[in-house]
Amino acid sequence: MERVVAEQPRAPRWRRAGVAVQWALVLGAVAALVLNRDRLPDPGALRAAAGRAEPLWLVLVVVGGAGSMGAFARLQRRLLRVGGLRMSLRRAFAITYAGNALSTTLPAGPAVSVVYTFRQFRRGGAPARLATAVILAGGVITTSAYTAIGTAALLAEPRSRGPVLAALAVPVAAALLAAPVLLRPGARRAAAGALRRAGGRAVAHPRVAPRAARAAAALAEARDVLRPSGRDWAALAALAVLNWAFDILALFAAAQAVGIAVPPHGVALAYFAAQAAGSALPLLPGGLGAVETSMAAALAALGAGPAAAVAAVALYRLVSYWAVVAVGWAAWAVLREGPRVSARARSARAGRLVLGCLRAASSGMALGMGYGAAAASAEPSRRP
Template sequence: MHETVAAPAHPPADVASPRPLPDGPRRDGPDADEPSTSELFLDRPAGAHAADGAPQRPWWRRKAGLLLQWGVLLLALAALPLYRDSLPDLGAMWHSIRHADPGWMTMVVLAVAGSMGAFARLQRRLLRVGGLRMPLRRAFAITYAGNALSTTLPAGPAVSVVYTFRQFRRGGASAKLATAVILAGGVITTTTYTVIGLLALLVDADTRGPALAGLAVPAALLVLLVPLLRWPRPRALLTAPPRRAYRAALAHPTLGPWAERLAGIRDVLRPNRRDWAALITLATLNWVLDILALLAAAHAVGIDVDPHAAALAYFAAQAAGSVLPLLPGGLGAVEGSMAASLVAFGAALSPAAAAVGLYRLVSYWAVVAAGWIAWLGLHEGPRLPAKARARLAGAGRLVLDGLTSTATLSPYSAVPLVIPAEARRP
């Protein structure tokens, strides 16, 4: 479900911090696993520059992403009067929201919390495969904080990746392990997302034909390639271009360190069958529970929609949000596409808009609020007085305790995390 820099306050880049990092080793001593030059960019504190004397860019260039976001948002608001006849009736929407079924709304909240919890557990499981044990509450905090950065800031996904990398490092992960977890988690969730989307297309009678036609070409290629890969000479011919590209990347001064790190992922993460079963299950829960939240929101306002229709509406909204990435969290594009999809499946406009509004209230706004609380709880907030910081930390712990209580939704909540002592970095 899951992305300018929200800069945490840190000392300058050329001043070593005497304060040890939480839940991890000090970074001011020698480390045999220190990242390379390209990796140091990720570990460099926010606000540090490559050269102290480098000229600073004009403010409008530094804030270009934020200005562009606000410009698009203001244009969208200015265009609303032109489409007022096509908009849902606010009175009917409010009536549907006021009379929403409490049982279904409880299901919305639990499903969203379970979806976020599944992704947090997926990353935690990958860290465990790499030999690092991370507390469940910290894994939840990193997941929620990364989601808040990703969905509310300009260039949010990139900021979220850098932030998650830093938090994994502070939790004791090596640079290779942190990179491997981020990349492997993205590949697993994206693959699961694609499979669930294809299944939803195949279930619906109207989309089954186009989906099968689209799958015919890759299926035919797969049928032809699998026998060829069994013979040494055809296999060598087919794999020669990727091998040449990899060698060229290794020789490139900028791409070389990244190619080395990507190649080393399989040495860092070696999941067994039980790990794969857990990872695939958690990735599936991440998407299925989010779709279930939309389905429950629709039923809460009296819309009788099939599960595969809710899934198609969900994936259409995700696609619309990715096409218009300038708006934080796909605001406007996601809601409009989701409501239009529900209407296409037979729902009235005002109840459909009410269902989408309830779903987004929980899945976006509530999750973002919890994410910023988690961000403060991870000691990444502004410099505050000790009393205010203690109160915020207490509120953050309370929220995270409530979020981690949904861990019972995962069948892997009771799996003990045991790692050998030598897996820890010195």
């Protein structure tokens, strides 16, 4: 009997083209490293730069990395509480670290992380609607904070202030001109009707309609499930800003530790440039390679020496990526314990393990600082 094999649908042309572009960028980066290997910083210079790192700044690197994860864990916990569910801080920390490890180390990691976080919220007692709303609202709030901090950094830089102000002036001027007209009820109704018709035509496209419908349904559900008060909004906004500010602080402290005198807004711009580079190459887990290269290049463009820039990025990524991933996988292993263990025992055990891993990471950093100081004492003191 002849078997009929169903033909697998081919991926859309735009998606295949995007994957091809990503691979081309990856191969181009590898080729650039090979062709410019003679221009790369000397490993001895890197060790010397890291060995002269200031211990207090290294402590701030660890504080910044832990503070960023802690702010996001508290943000999600606050959203769960707004929805009527109280979750222990230890369990919220464990879920945040484990979800981050999945997101930054696995293929299609962000999607896997969303599913994992949803299931963990459900195991913690959250209804499906609340778990979905918390994940969606958390993403929207943190993205808004990301945009606000990036705009502030661009405005603080004299070379980018003029173009940014010009770009912001266009919507502000349009709003000021439209405000007197929209005060009339008839004009408001006409404008609302025009916007609804334009939006309807946009979402009616065959490729857009299903996604638009799902997004609209998810937003409506999140609005119905979560009703934050003014105090809640203030706390959520502060936590979202701290989520990014602590991570930027970690990079700033790493730069200061190796003697790079870069203003905070310059470090923020280098940070956002690296985030953009990592997002442009989603095939790379955690943006490995793309983040480090773009971050070091941005610091060098701000006046840092190549060896010092690479050393600062290495210190930053050691804490903000590798240490956080290690803690995250440990938390993931504990949270996978079977139903014989109660939820209270799971969360307590996960919290103890996360805190233990953080202490171990801090101890390892301290040992590294001692080794670096000993190595630096045998060489002439050189500042980049």
